[in-house]
Amino acid sequence: MSATLPESNEPKLSIMLVGLTGDGRTSVMNTLLGRDQKHGPSASSQTTECKRETVQRGDQELVIINTPGVLNTKKTQEEVTKDIVESIAHAALDGGPHVFLLVMRAKCFSEKDKEAVEIIQKIFGDGFEDYTLVLFTYGGSKLVPTYKEVEKFEFLKKFIHGEDSVHSFENNECKNVNGEEKEKQVSELMKKINKMVENNRKRNWPRYTSEMLKKAQEIQKEMEKSEPNSTKEDIVCKTVEKFVTGVVGEPLVGLVFGIVKFVMEKIAKYA
Known part of the structure; x- marks a missing residue:
C-alpha cells in the first residue's frame, strides 16, 4: 500500500477490533487488509472467533485482531467464555494493543449498543478508553x-477526546465507494491512530495492558521459554486453556467468570 509514514510512528502497530455482533468488524478488517470483496452484516460474515492477520502499510506493519461480536444470542455460556478468554489472550500478545477500534453501525443508538460497550469495557478493564477510537460503519455521510x-x-462520552477520536468507513458495495475512496478512509484513520499512539507514548503508555492482560502475558512468556517452537496460535490456545481450567488461580478466574455471568444475563434479554 502507498504512503511512506513518518519515522516517529511505531514500526509494528497492533489494532484490535471490538463491537456488537453484525456491526461491520469483518468489513473493517477487510478494508484495512486491502481486500476487495463484498461486505455486509450477514450471518455468514459475522466473526465467531478471534482472527489475527498482518499487512504492510508504508513503513508500518499492521497486526489486526478481529474479536467475536458481543451479545451473540446464539452462543452458549461455554462459547461465550472461550470468546472472552481468547480475546484477552490475543490482546496480550506482543505487549498489548496500541489501539482498540470500537466498531459501531451508524444509526440511532439503542440500549443494546450501550450494553455492548459495557461488556467490552468489562472484558478489557478500566483505562482501555484512552486507547480506543470509535469507528462508524455503513452510515454514509448523512448518518455518521x-x-x-x-x-x-x-456511554460513548468516555472515548471522545476530540475529532481524532471518531472516524467512519463506508464499506457498502456501492458505486461511490471505490478503491481510491477506501484508501483515503484508511489513510485518514491511520493518521488518527498514530496520533493516539503518540499521545499515549508521551505518557509512557504506548500500549494498553490491564492486570488481566499482564497475567496472560506472563503465561505466554512461560510457554515461549518452555516451548520455543510454539506458534502464536499455540500460545493463545494454551493461554485460553489455563484460564478456563482455573490454572491461573483467583482472583483472575473469578473475574473472568464474573464477566461471563454479566454477559449471559445481557444475552438473555435479547434471546
Whole structure:
C-alpha cells in the first residue's frame, strides 16, 4: 500500500477490533487488509472467533485482531467464555494493543449498543478508553455523527477526546465507494491512530495492558521459554486453556467468570 509514514510512528502497530455482533468488524478488517470483496452484516460474515492477520502499510506493519461480536444470542455460556478468554489472550500478545477500534453501525443508538460497550469495557478493564477510537460503519455521510454529537451519548462520552477520536468507513458495495475512496478512509484513520499512539507514548503508555492482560502475558512468556517452537496460535490456545481450567488461580478466574455471568444475563434479554 502507498504512503511512506513518518519515522516517529511505531514500526509494528497492533489494532484490535471490538463491537456488537453484525456491526461491520469483518468489513473493517477487510478494508484495512486491502481486500476487495463484498461486505455486509450477514450471518455468514459475522466473526465467531478471534482472527489475527498482518499487512504492510508504508513503513508500518499492521497486526489486526478481529474479536467475536458481543451479545451473540446464539452462543452458549461455554462459547461465550472461550470468546472472552481468547480475546484477552490475543490482546496480550506482543505487549498489548496500541489501539482498540470500537466498531459501531451508524444509526440511532439503542440500549443494546450501550450494553455492548459495557461488556467490552468489562472484558478489557478500566483505562482501555484512552486507547480506543470509535469507528462508524455503513452510515454514509448523512448518518455518521460528529464527535460533538457522539459526546452527547453518555456511554460513548468516555472515548471522545476530540475529532481524532471518531472516524467512519463506508464499506457498502456501492458505486461511490471505490478503491481510491477506501484508501483515503484508511489513510485518514491511520493518521488518527498514530496520533493516539503518540499521545499515549508521551505518557509512557504506548500500549494498553490491564492486570488481566499482564497475567496472560506472563503465561505466554512461560510457554515461549518452555516451548520455543510454539506458534502464536499455540500460545493463545494454551493461554485460553489455563484460564478456563482455573490454572491461573483467583482472583483472575473469578473475574473472568464474573464477566461471563454479566454477559449471559445481557444475552438473555435479547434471546
